[in-house]
Amino acid sequence: MISDDERGTDRQRGTDGRRVVLVHAHPDDESITTGGTIARYAAEGAHVTVVTCTLGEEGEIIPPALSELGAWAGDQLGGYRSAELAAAGRALGWTAHRYLGGMGRWRDSGMAGTPSAEHPRAFVGGDLDQQAEQLTAILDELRPQVVVTYDSHGGYGHPDHIRAHEITMAAAPRAASVQRVFHTVSSRRAVTDGLAALRAAGDVGFRVPADDELPTTPDEAVTTVVDIRAHRWRKFAALAAHETQVDVGPDCFALSNGIAQPVPGAEHFVLAHGPAEGAETDLFGGLR
Numbered sequence: 001m002i003s004d005d006e007r008g009t010d011r012q013r014g015t016d017g018r019r020v021v022l023v024h025a026h027p028d029d030e031s032i033t034t035g036g037t038i039a040r041y042a043a044e045g046a047h048v049t050v051v052t053c054t055l056g057e058e059g060e061i062i063p064p065a066l067s068e069l070g071a072w073a074g075d076q077l078g079g080y081r082s083a084e085l086a087a088a089g090r091a092l093g094w095t096a097h098r099y100l101g102g103m104g105r106w107r108d109s110g111m112a113g114t115p116s117a118e119h120p121r122a123f124v125g126g127d128l129d130q131q132a133e134q135l136t137a138i139l140d141e142l143r144p145q146v147v148v149t150y151d152s153h154g155g156y157g158h159p160d161h162i163r164a165h166e167i168t169m170a171a172a173p174r175a176a177s178v179q180r181v182f183h184t185v186s187s188r189r190a191v192t193d194g195l196a197a198l199r200a201a202g203d204v205g206f207r208v209p210a211d212d213e214l215p216t217t218p219d220e221a222v223t224t225v226v227d228i229r230a231h232r233w234r235k236f237a238a239l240a241a242h243e244t245q246v247d248v249g250p251d252c253f254a255l256s257n258g259i260a261q262p263v264p265g266a267e268h269f270v271l272a273h274g275p276a277e278g279a280e281t282d283l284f285g286g287l288r
Ligand SMILES: CC(=O)N[C@H]1[C@@H](O[C@@H]2[C@H](O)[C@H](O)[C@@H](O)[C@H](O)[C@H]2O)O[C@H](CO)[C@@H](O)[C@@H]1O
Pocket: 026, 027, 028, 029, 032, 056, 057, 058, 059, 060, 108, 109, 110, 111, 158, 245, 255, 256, 257, 258
């Protein structure tokens, strides 16, 4: 329920009473998976907050000139990526940003099986309940009706993504304002169609993968399709802001692995908690 008082307070703040919090693991995930949705709801007047759980300290680095920032060298990548994240926020127009536990509290754990998971501040090594309480405090402060995170596999299995899912699913029930929780997913049909278009376009500067190389969700499991076509340009600007992690190509992007990923005109979600009626094309649809 979005009460009149809440709407009134939000109107004073310049937003329309709708409030969403999106919980992501690393700087870049917010733009890659939900950049269009962030841009759309922010442009429409909703209060949009992104929570980022780590600074992405263990990331690879695409531009050779920046390689000495890496964890294996100067170990300055986290700070640099926080600036990339701020630039992405300006491109998408979100209302607010929070780092879980404060900036630098939790460190990027690295890909599964890497030693960086043993770092004393590694996100996956932290106390899950403490991290969930940190997120609950943010939710109690911001009072969103809607929360977004990854599915139980973290989208593609990254340990930090899985932990972000776990703490969000633990925190959301503790926050009285939350009516819906969604998982961001990649639509199998949208990815397949996007890859076919990239193959037809010829050389896009990256390797175009086979359909089954990218993690996707069967479309019969998708509950919510958010049209982001009018805001897709903002998503590309935000992706470009994450220059250490993302290369933007013609109608696509690639991470440091050089594998082309399409950018569909919609972003897709699975409703994990809350009323389904009205949620088909709008995260807030049907909520009073
Ligand atoms: C999108 C995402 O979650 N990126 C993570 C990921 O980065 C990938 C990782 O370095 C992998 O080895 C590369 O092949 C791939 O191209 C990268 O996107 O893991 C990083 C380390 O935890 C993390 O910093 C990055 O944000």
